Amino acid sequence: MNIKQIAVFLENKKGRLAEVTRALASAGVNIRALSLAETTDFGILRLIVNDPDQALASLKTSGFVAQVTDVIAIEVEDKPGGLARILEVCNKNDINIEYMYAFVEKRVSNAIVIFKIDDHEQAHRVLKENGIPIVTSDVLKNL
Amino acid sequence: MFDKSSEAMGRKELAALQGERLAKLVETLYKKVPFYKKKMDSAGVGPKDVRKIEDITKLPLTTKDEMREVYPYGLLAVDKKEIVEIHTSTGTTGKPVVDAYTRADVDLWGEVMARTLGMGDTTRDDTVHNAYGYGLFTGGLGVHYGAQKIGAIVLPISGGNTKRQLMMLKDFGGTVLTCTPSYSLLLAEIGREEKYDFSQLKLRVGLFGAEFWSEGMRKEIEEKLSLKALDIYGLTEIIGPGVASECLEQNGLHIFEDVFYPEIIDPETGKRLPAGEKGELVVTTLTKEGTPVLRYRTRDITHFLTGQCACGRTHVRMHRLLGRTDDMLIIRGVNVFPSQIENVLMKIEGVEPQYQILVDRKGALDSVEVRVEMNETIFSDEMKNLAKMEKDIESALYSTLNIHTVVKLVEPKSIPRSEGKAKRVVDKRSL
Numbered sequence: 001m002n003i004k005q006i007a008v009f010l011e012n013k014k015g016r017l018a019e020v021t022r023a024l025a026s027a028g029v030n031i032r033a034l035s036l037a038e039t040t041d042f043g044i045l046r047l048i049v050n051d052p053d054q055a056l057a058s059l060k061t062s063g064f065v066a067q068v069t070d071v072i073a074i075e076v077e078d079k080p081g082g083l084a085r086i087l088e089v090c091n092k093n094d095i096n097i098e099y100m101y102a103f104v105e106k107r108v109s110n111a112i113v114i115f116k117i118d119d120h121e122q123a124h125r126v127l128k129e130n131g132i133p134i135v136t137s138d139v140l141k142n143l
Numbered sequence: 144m145f146d147k148s149s150e151a152m153g154r155k156e157l158a159a160l161q162g163e164r165l166a167k168l169v170e171t172l173y174k175k176v177p178f179y180k181k182k183m184d185s186a187g188v189g190p191k192d193v194r195k196i197e198d199i200t201k202l203p204l205t206t207k208d209e210m211r212e213v214y215p216y217g218l219l220a221v222d223k224k225e226i227v228e229i230h231t232s233t234g235t236t237g238k239p240v241v242d243a244y245t246r247a248d249v250d251l252w253g254e255v256m257a258r259t260l261g262m263g264d265t266t267r268d269d270t271v272h273n274a275y276g277y278g279l280f281t282g283g284l285g286v287h288y289g290a291q292k293i294g295a296i297v298l299p300i301s302g303g304n305t306k307r308q309l310m311m312l313k314d315f316g317g318t319v320l321t322c323t324p325s326y327s328l329l330l331a332e333i334g335r336e337e338k339y340d341f342s343q344l345k346l347r348v349g350l351f352g353a354e355f356w357s358e359g360m361r362k363e364i365e366e367k368l369s370l371k372a373l374d375i376y377g378l379t380e381i382i383g384p385g386v387a388s389e390c391l392e393q394n395g396l397h398i399f400e401d402v403f404y405p406e407i408i409d410p411e412t413g414k415r416l417p418a419g420e421k422g423e424l425v426v427t428t429l430t431k432e433g434t435p436v437l438r439y440r441t442r443d444i445t446h447f448l449t450g451q452c453a454c455g456r457t458h459v460r461m462h463r464l465l466g467r468t469d470d471m472l473i474i475r476g477v478n479v480f481p482s483q484i485e486n487v488l489m490k491i492e493g494v495e496p497q498y499q500i501l502v503d504r505k506g507a508l509d510s511v512e513v514r515v516e517m518n519e520t521i522f523s524d525e526m527k528n529l530a531k532m533e534k535d536i537e538s539a540l541y542s543t544l545n546i547h548t549v550v551k552l553v554e555p556k557s558i559p560r561s562e563g564k565a566k567r568v569v570d571k572r573s574l
Binding site for chain 1: 517518519522523524525526527529530551552553554555556557
């Protein structure tokens with residue numbers, strides 16, 4: 001149910017982002033979604049890609065510190081209040097969101113948002129109870 | 144043990160031998176070296192005042208700066224035609240100090256280095272992979288002479304070309320590795336990239352010296368290279384490596400005190416400290432001929448360990464170096480040794496011994512930045528975890544050093560690797 005995200009450590013130096021994307025391109029990896037969190041000194045690049053294993057291997061070969069983490073992809077209605085509704089459900093059920101970012105592609109008429117959550121089991125249960133659809137990695141691959 | 148009669152000599156017998164040798168040394172220095180005669184005269188002591196080893200405290204101390212002033216031949220105690228080899232200190236901070244060896248001195252060097260290699264049970268069945276630099280630097284040739292004395296195979300590969308080193312380490316089946324501790328980690332790192340399995344290599348023991356390293360770094364080296372890591376100590380001004388070495392007990396370095404007499408003094412007053420107290424190591428060469436040294440202030444901070452060592456050697460042990468009097472950074476009035484910073488870092492789970500300390504002055508205030516390389520163990524996809532890692536290291540440093548530092552996580556391999564001595568401190572202050 002969870003999907004695999006690649007996180008990469010980057011120093012705040014000129015050209016590093018380009019080097020990450022070049023490494024992935026050379027390995028034939030396609031980036032589907034990304035987010036960059038940064039301080040003044042360093043950043044964490046988070047990526048959803050079509051082939052996480054290949055991506056991880058190519059980044060390590062290029063000397064980057066990278067790791068795979070589990071995240072949840074949730075379908076969000078593409079209309080005002082779509083995201084608000086989901087966040088309210090999370091809030092009501094004490095689901096703590098570490099970070100989130102939006103997917104580039106759309107699925108039919110819905111947007112896809114990536115959530116990093118502490119307790120995945122609880123999140124899955126609550127989302128199901130509230131009829132909020134999550135997207136599996138198989139579905140993502142075929143977008 | 145390479146030389147049991149010397150290394151396990153009874154303490155009484157040893158003291159008598161030291162006294163005898165010191166008396167003879169002082170006589171020679173007074174007669175042959177104007178530099179020392181002048182020092183003794185102005186201290187009001189002479190050969191007649193020195194009969195036993197305890198008399199050594201009457202004699203003047205010698206500093207590196209004094210020795211530099213008489214560069215190149217001012218310390219010679221024999222005719223120049225007796226000299227067969229010369230080494231010097233690096234002289235990065237001025238003129239170098241010269242160590243001139245007679246044939247007997249080279250032989251002595253071989254003897255003490257054979258004892259050093261013997262600390263790791265090196266025999267003629269061993270192959271010594273010697274990655275210390277050969278040249279004016281004493282590391283390479285010191286190990287070389289010791290290995291030859293034992294009759295082990297020595298591979299004089301010297302420093303550099305790490306990939307070739309790994310290939311030869313594997314092909315010639317090196318059992319004893321000799322290099323700086325930081326270079327051993329570089330070997331481990333490149334070895335891992337090149338897919339060498341160190342547990343399948345024949346390496347058994349490593350003798351590492353020429354720079355400061357910590358217990359944490361030892362653990363790391365032993366795990367990564369699959370060997371037992373021993374700390375060795377020496378300095379060009381005395382003979383090169385071969386002044387002291389750890390035995391397999393790994394609890395302090397035995398000083399070869401039948402030939403190198405050690406004392407610990409208070410670096411401020413120059414007064415001798417009681418056994419066990421921390422201070423500056425002072426060494427006298429009891430038998431050297433070419434350039435003997437009287438009460439040389441090493442500037443290395445350590446203390447003696449009391450009690451018998453389980454290995455059977457009777458020579459006194461010193462704690463691994465705690466710092467150098469001249470490495471000491473004064474930051475906002477607080478004395479800080481880089482070794483303290485390393486000790487703190489190595490106690491933090493997952494942190495690797497790749498770090499650099501940058502000291503700068505902003506306005507009137509000193510700032511210290513400690514750069515620590517990121518690795519897979521401490522990395523996280525969540526910003527708060529990385530921020531917490533930085534804060535945790537900062538507060539651990541604060542509780543030990545009592546100064547505020549800024550910890551900066553940097554990318555792997557962004558701190559320059561060294562094939563010789565690692566440069567851990569960059570001091571950008573112009574004082």
